[in-house]
Amino acid sequence: MIERDTVLRLHDLAFRDGDDSDDVVLGRAVLGEFVELPRVGADAVRLLGDGLPVAEVETRIAREQDVELDVAELAEALVDLGFVAAVDGEALPDPADERPGSHLPWLRAEHVRWLFGRTATVVWFAVVAAALVTLWRDPGLVPTASDFYWTPYVGLAVLVGTAMFSANLSIHELMHLAAARSYGAPARIGFSTRLHYLVVQTDVTAVWAVARKHRYRVYLAGLRWDGFMVCLCTLLRAYAGLPALANGLLGALALAVLMSMIVQLQVYIRNDLYYVLMEWLRARNLYQDGLAYVRYLWRRRRGPDPLADLPARERRCVRLYAVAMAVGCTVALSSFALFGLPILVQGIAGAFAGLDDGPVRALDSALVILVEGGLQVVFLVTFFRVHRHWFRWRRTPRPARP
Numbered sequence: 001m002i003e004r005d006t007v008l009r010l011h012d013l014a015f016r017d018g019d020d021s022d023d024v025v026l027g028r029a030v031l032g033e034f035v036e037l038p039r040v041g042a043d044a045v046r047l048l049g050d051g052l053p054v055a056e057v058e059t060r061i062a063r064e065q066d067v068e069l070d071v072a073e074l075a076e077a078l079v080d081l082g083f084v085a086a087v088d089g090e091a092l093p094d095p096a097d098e099r100p101g102s103h104l105p106w107l108r109a110e111h112v113r114w115l116f117g118r119t120a121t122v123v124w125f126a127v128v129a130a131a132l133v134t135l136w137r138d139p140g141l142v143p144t145a146s147d148f149y150w151t152p153y154v155g156l157a158v159l160v161g162t163a164m165f166s167a168n169l170s171i172h173e174l175m176h177l178a179a180a181r182s183y184g185a186p187a188r189i190g191f192s193t194r195l196h197y198l199v200v201q202t203d204v205t206a207v208w209a210v211a212r213k214h215r216y217r218v219y220l221a222g223l224r225w226d227g228f229m230v231c232l233c234t235l236l237r238a239y240a241g242l243p244a245l246a247n248g249l250l251g252a253l254a255l256a257v258l259m260s261m262i263v264q265l266q267v268y269i270r271n272d273l274y275y276v277l278m279e280w281l282r283a284r285n286l287y288q289d290g291l292a293y294v295r296y297l298w299r300r301r302r303g304p305d306p307l308a309d310l311p312a313r314e315r316r317c318v319r320l321y322a323v324a325m326a327v328g329c330t331v332a333l334s335s336f337a338l339f340g341l342p343i344l345v346q347g348i349a350g351a352f353a354g355l356d357d358g359p360v361r362a363l364d365s366a367l368v369i370l371v372e373g374g375l376q377v378v379f380l381v382t383f384f385r386v387h388r389h390w391f392r393w394r395r396t397p398r399p400a401r402p
Helices: 039-049 054-065 071-081 109-116 118-137 154-181 205-209 212-239 244-263 272-281 286-298 312-356 359-386
Strands: 008-010 014-017 024-028 033-037 084-087 188-194 197-203
Touching: 008 039, 008 071, 024 039, 024 205, 033 039, 033 205, 039 054, 039 071, 054 071, 071 084, 109 118, 109 154, 118 212, 154 188, 154 197, 154 212, 154 244, 154 359, 188 359, 197 359, 205 212, 212 244, 212 272, 272 286, 272 312, 286 312, 312 359
Parallel strands: none
Antiparallel strands: 008 084, 014 024, 024 033, 188 197
């Protein structure tokens, strides 16, 4: 397919310097596909993008940089990655056409950059500092489990709590999207699962087009909003003089948001702080390498060590993370099996039993069934969609009859 006189037309590609090397990262943000090449390879890609034939690119690279480079092989790799729009004037299928589009494509950097500017940061620190002083002076405002039940009707508390949590979660994910868009990167929000959790996540793979120091903004944008919301609820409860019902709802909202922030500390699943940790440790595939190492240990070190090819520093980081991953996953799943699942089953069973216990109790029970049952159905559907390959039936061929 690629000959010496072949001319390529490339899609718009992003180029940037590597984070920890002299290499160059290039990729196509709309696909979320990025590769790291030696600088000479990136120069060759730029020349191909300028419309030079393969043979001429090879000649220029050899003359100017004294390097023998197989540009035809490089061009074939670019085609496989979906970076090439046309070969010798013949358009190629664009894999971007098969991918879901970015959400809110009309949102541009100038619309959201102020959210992460100096003024917004000063306001955030002021609200957080004021809330911390308030909590120090009045520890009774610290969210507790009792804040969830702002009403004696459990079903109503669950329904309103879920609605408030969902609204805040939507803003949390929109903040990730806005942070990515502040750098001009596309992003998309969708459902996924982490262990036994149903999660909403924002695909921000395209931020690999920007330097590491800028990616922290995208990863921490959701937690930045959550911290602001908890502190704002605290200040309103303390100083706004609101009715008891409003204070109760603010307490329930603060508790729900705080619990979601605590989940982010579970870095053995790929959450916001996991990506911060991955960048800080400079481990490009921390979760995958950690999981591979756990499996290697589970097999009692049979086979090659999956970390053997990593630098010594990164190898040490992955080993520590693998321990945290194994222990954390075991504790989380055991806790869910011992406490979370029985509570959930008992609650739904009790709700069904309450359907015949008067109209008020029946309505309250119906709310519990609607909210909790609906969430579990969404979790199961999402889990099956994400892990569909686990459930494929593989037919074992029958031996031929003699």
